[in-house]
Amino acid sequence: MIIPVSMEEMWDTTKVLLTQLTHFKRRNRIKRYGLPIILICIIFLIKHFSHGLLGDNSAFLLVSFIVAASSWYGGLGPGIFATFLSAILTYFVFLQVDAKTHPFIGDITVIVIFIFEGLMISIASEARHQVEDQKDEFIAFIAHELKNPLAAIKGFSGLILKIAERNQFDRIEHYSQRISTQSDKILELINDLLDITRIEIGKFSYVHTFFPMQDIVSEVVLHQRIIAQNRTIELRGKSKSLLYGDKYRIGQVITNLLTNALKYSPETKKIIVRMTENKKAVFVSVQDYGLGITSKEQRKIFDRYYRARSIEKGKSEGVGIGLFISQQIIHHHKGSIWVKSTEGKGSTFYFMLPVAKS
Ligand code: ADP
Numbered sequence: 001m002i003i004p005v006s007m008e009e010m011w012d013t014t015k016v017l018l019t020q021l022t023h024f025k026r027r028n029r030i031k032r033y034g035l036p037i038i039l040i041c042i043i044f045l046i047k048h049f050s051h052g053l054l055g056d057n058s059a060f061l062l063v064s065f066i067v068a069a070s071s072w073y074g075g076l077g078p079g080i081f082a083t084f085l086s087a088i089l090t091y092f093v094f095l096q097v098d099a100k101t102h103p104f105i106g107d108i109t110v111i112v113i114f115i116f117e118g119l120m121i122s123i124a125s126e127a128r129h130q131v132e133d134q135k136d137e138f139i140a141f142i143a144h145e146l147k148n149p150l151a152a153i154k155g156f157s158g159l160i161l162k163i164a165e166r167n168q169f170d171r172i173e174h175y176s177q178r179i180s181t182q183s184d185k186i187l188e189l190i191n192d193l194l195d196i197t198r199i200e201i202g203k204f205s206y207v208h209t210f211f212p213m214q215d216i217v218s219e220v221v222l223h224q225r226i227i228a229q230n231r232t233i234e235l236r237g238k239s240k241s242l243l244y245g246d247k248y249r250i251g252q253v254i255t256n257l258l259t260n261a262l263k264y265s266p267e268t269k270k271i272i273v274r275m276t277e278n279k280k281a282v283f284v285s286v287q288d289y290g291l292g293i294t295s296k297e298q299r300k301i302f303d304r305y306y307r308a309r310s311i312e313k314g315k316s317e318g319v320g321i322g323l324f325i326s327q328q329i330i331h332h333h334k335g336s337i338w339v340k341s342t343e344g345k346g347s348t349f350y351f352m353l354p355v356a357k358s
Contacts, residue, residue, distance in 0.1 A: 257326065
């Protein structure tokens with residue numbers, strides 16, 4: 001009996017297969033390096049037994065397939081391994097068949113080009129593997145970060161119920177406050193998650209208006225002073241310049257720098273926010289006297305999902321995307337963002353935005 005397979009079913013199966021293929025995981029070493037060897041043997045046998053069927057030029061097509069499949073499956077190491085195995089096979093087995101038509105120098109040139117191409121494919125696949133690994137780590141971390149405040153909210157609301165039953169209304173305010181703080185943490189995480197997804201799919205939107213930089217900086221500082229009442233946040237300098245851009249997004253950058261400064265410095269130390277300007281640009285900096293960042297890590301902290309090693313994972317909240325999002329926003333406004341830091345002494349984050357031509 002012939003089972004009718006509709007186009008729709010076929011498309012669904014294809015989608016499942018493609019999804020499985022793209023969600024590869026780093027396999028163990030035997031499988032990663034075993035694949036190129038098995039493929040080389042298969043292609044050698046195909047070429048050997050069907051020489052008439054597959055033309056001489058098919059050799060490069062077939063070995064290119066080995067390199068692409070091996071690096072896709074295993075990453076950089078297996079990709080390079082497959083490239084060299086394929087180059088040896090092609091030079092000593094396939095090209096020698098046509099020794100008369102392929103002069104020696106020509107063969108070497110072709111092999112060198114092939115090795116170069118193989119290395120490029122392997123490097124690109126490795127980069128993809130790394131992004132996938134970081135993404136998995138990020139999702140696991142987000143799930144963990146969401147779990148803690150949710151558990152706290154559940155606990156506090158249970159307490160409120162019990163207290164209400166006993167008519168102890170004075171304690172309700174205290175626990176409601178803690179529920180609100182924990183809910184803010186969840187909201188912050190979800191907003192970060194939404195922003196990074198929007199950036200990745202190219203839908204991170206901006207609403208441009210003219211606005212004074214002074215207003216945004218003062219607003220954010222005031223807001224953070226209310227949230228972190230036990231901390232000292234100094235605001236120095238003034239700016240009269242008008243900027244043209246998304247004031248909400250610029251506020252998001254200042255908030256991120258300020259919350260980082262609060263997060264990564266002890267409660268006893270103050271934070272200083274400075275504003276300066278010249279005819280062309282406005283400069284804002286946020287200085288803390290906290291952990292600081294090693295010079296090696298300073299180059300990476302603006303990368304997506306990156307968290308410095310000195311930050312004990314799980315000890316302080318954060319998922320490593322705030323600075324990445326901030327950098328995207330500043331670059332969109334044709335500005336720049338950078339950091340100066342000394343490990344153990346503190347950090348100063350700076351950003352510069354061009355003044356609007358009015
Ligand atoms: P996170 O949510 O982890 O804070 P960010 O992208 O905002 O993500 O920051 C990336 C990393 O840069 C942080 O995990 C931390 O290691 C480091 N970092 C950022 N700001 C500071 C700071 N003021 N002091 C020390 N380290 C910082």
